Amino acid sequence: MENTEAIKTELLAEIAKAETSKALEEIRVSALGKKGKITELMKGLGALSAEEKKEAGKTLNVLKNDVEKALEEKKVSLEVAEMKQKLEAERVDVTLPIRPEKQGRIHPVSQIYEEVVAIFGQMGFEVAEGPDIEDQFHNFNALNTPANHPARQMQDTFYIPNPDSTDFDDSYVVRTQTSSVQIRTMEAQRPPIRIIAPGRTYRSDYDATHTPMFHQVEGLVIDKNITMAHLKGCLYDFVKAFFELDELPVRYRPSYFPFTEPSAEMDIGCKKTKTELKIGAGDSWLEILGCGMVHPNVLRAGGIDPDEYQGFAFGVGMDRLAMLKYGIPDLRMFFDSDIRWLKHYGFVPLDHASMTGGLSNNGGSAR
Ligand code: DAH
Numbered sequence: 173m174e175n176t177e178a179i180k181t182e183l184l185a186e187i188a189k190a191e192t193s194k195a196l197e198e199i200r201v202s203a204l205g206k207k208g209k210i211t212e213l214m215k216g217l218g219a220l221s222a223e224e225k226k227e228a229g230k231t232l233n234v235l236k237n238d239v240e241k242a243l244e245e246k247k248v249s250l251e252v253a254e255m256k257q258k259l260e261a262e263r264v265d266v267t268l269p270i271r272p273e274k275q276g277r278i279h280p281v282s283q284i285y286e287e288v289v290a291i292f293g294q295m296g297f298e299v300a301e302g303p304d305i306e307d308q309f310h311n312f313n314a315l316n317t318p319a320n321h322p323a324r325q326m327q328d329t330f331y332i333p334n335p336d337s338t339d340f341d342d343s344y345v346v347r348t349q350t351s352s353v354q355i356r357t358m359e360a361q362r363p364p365i366r367i368i369a370p371g372r373t374y375r376s377d378y379d380a381t382h383t384p385m386f387h388q389v390e391g392l393v394i395d396k397n398i399t400m401a402h403l404k405g406c407l408y409d410f411v412k413a414f415f416e417l418d419e420l421p422v423r424y425r426p427s428y429f430p431f432t433e434p435s436a437e438m439d440i441g442c443k444k445t446k447t448e449l450k451i452g453a454g455d456s457w458l459e460i461l462g463c464g465m466v467h468p469n470v471l472r473a474g475g476i477d478p479d480e481y482q483g484f485a486f487g488v489g490m491d492r493l494a495m496l497k498y499g500i501p502d503l504r505m506f507f508d509s510d511i512r513w514l515k516h517y518g519f520v521p522l523d524h525a526s527m528t529g530g531l532s533n534n535g536g537s538a539r
Contacts, residue, residue, distance in 0.1 A: 176235045179209060187242045193250050200243050210236050277518025280494040281387055281506065285370050286525040287532065288389050288490065291413045292368045294527045295406065297391070300367040302353035304374070305332060310352040311345050314473035315431040323430040328376035330384075346374035350390035351431060354466075354485060357392060358474025363481050364395040370490060380502045387490035394466065394476065394483035400434070403463055403484035411440055411460060415451050415497060416531060423457060432464025432485055451496065458496070461488040497532075 183203055190196040203210050214232055217225050289299060302310070308319070317323050319341055332344040353369035370389040378384060393402065404424065412420050421441030429435040438461050443454025451458070463486035468478035491503055498517060500506075505513050525531045 176213075176231050179213075180235050180238060183209075183239050184242050187239075187246050190246060190250070193247065193254065196243065196246055196250060203239055204236070204243075210239065276521060277514050278521055279506075279514065280498055280500065280517050280519070281491060283519045283525065283532065284490050284494045284497070285387075285389075287414060288368065288370060288488075288493075290525045290527050290531060291410055292391070295366075295409070297366050297368045300353050300357045300369045300392075301371065302347070302350070302356040302369065304346055304372055305344050306347040306352050307344055308341060310355045311347050311349070314355040314470065315351050316467050316469040316473075317430045321430065323428075330374050330376055347372075348375050349373055349487060350388040351485070351487060353390055354392045354431070354470065355474050358394070358471070358476055363476060363483075364393075365483070366393050366395075367391070378504070380504065381492070381495075383491075383503050383507055385507065386503070389488050389490050391463075391486040391488075392466070392483060393485075394471070394481050396481060398465075398482040398484060400465060400484070403465070403486070406484075407438055407461070407463060407486060411438070413527070413531070414493065415440070417452050420452060424463075427462060427464075429462055429464055431467050431470045433467045435462070435464035437462050438486075449496070449499075460493075460496075461486055463487070 183199065186199050187196065190199055200208075202208055205211065210232065214236075217229055217232070220228060293299075311329075312318070312321075312324060327348040329348050330346045331340075332346065334342045334344055336342070350369045350371050350373055353367075353371070357365060357367050357369070368389055368391050371387065372385055373388045374385050375382070376384060391406075393406070408420075408422055411422060412418070423439050423441075424436040425439065427435045427437040437459055439457035440451060440460050441454055442452065442456050442458045443450040444456045449458075463484065466483035466485050471478040471481060471483065491506060494500060494506075495503065500517055519532075
């Protein structure tokens with residue numbers, strides 16, 4: 173039997189000298205691996221007499237345990253040292269300024285979304301949501317637009333087959349308007365209701381001001397004694413806050429929507445020249461949103477008694493708001509994922525829209 177003390181001294185010295193986990197692993201294999209020094213010695217035990225085996229086995233076990241222990245201790249200390257070194261090498265200085273070429277941008281629609289939520293949030297509105305894939309009840313019927321109603325032709329609807337029914341009336345739609353969230357909210361909540369519902373909407377349409385997917389924000393207020401005066405005051409405050417103007421002429425034109433009675437469209441004053449559109453004073457008008465008093469049939473469909481409660485509602489195109497406020501000419505580019513467009517029209521991150529900190533003060537690298 174070889175001198176186990178010598179082997180131990182030699183191995184422990186090697187272990188102590190090891191500078192990396194890899195070197196340490198090589199030492200472990202050389203001692204305890206399949207063909208390792210200690211393993212070979214253990215294999216040799218078979219050739220010894222019972223008496224010798226007992227003695228030598230004990231010695232070898234002690235040797236093995238000592239080496240394993242030394243390996244383990246060294247492993248831990250190497251790992252700690254290596255982690256320290258890694259942390260040192262990969263240190264990130266969070267106080268360094270951002271490299272502008274690496275900085276992302278907030279999409280104008282996200283910016284508008286935040287601005288709209290900030291304005292209505294301060295007025296006490298909550299944000300409500302509904303699904304993009306709707307049934308016809310919520311998108312049309314409950315909004316006083318039954319099948320074959322002529323107003324269905326106002327919207328080029330994408331229908332989705334219902335796997336459980338061949339009846340066309342049962343097919344789903346990708347919602348054509350956020351007005352569906354009016355019904356979903358009435359179903360889930362009792363008055364008083366004061367919500368906005370920003371979100372995606374879909375229609376089969378494509379040109380410079382229409383894309384198959386676009387964004388609307390719906391508004392709904394229901395309470396006792398709500399009148400058209402509340403609607404006018406609320407929307408007037410909204411457009412002034414949104415366009416960040418102290419004075420902004422507005423007018424309401426009679427209009428038609430199946431879910432409101434009376435219905436109106438709101439225009440804001442502007443000045444149009446050949447090259448410029450300036451919102452504010454001027455002799456032209458720009459249509460900005462649709463609105464009206466909630467039709468009694470809609471309240472009934474939502475389970476609300478129209479003799480007790482009244483409400484007003486409105487719907488605004490958010491992409492259109494972005495185009496008007498930030499002077500973006502073509503809607504199609506919004507959804508092309510062109511990084512050059514986003515760099516030009518996008519907003520600086522972490523610069524949140526708020527009523528106290530400013531809606532868009534540092535936004536829009538275009539300005
Ligand atoms: N849903 C209408 C549309 O998509 C917009 C609208 C008009 C919504 C009047 C309303 C409203 O809530 O009262 O054209």
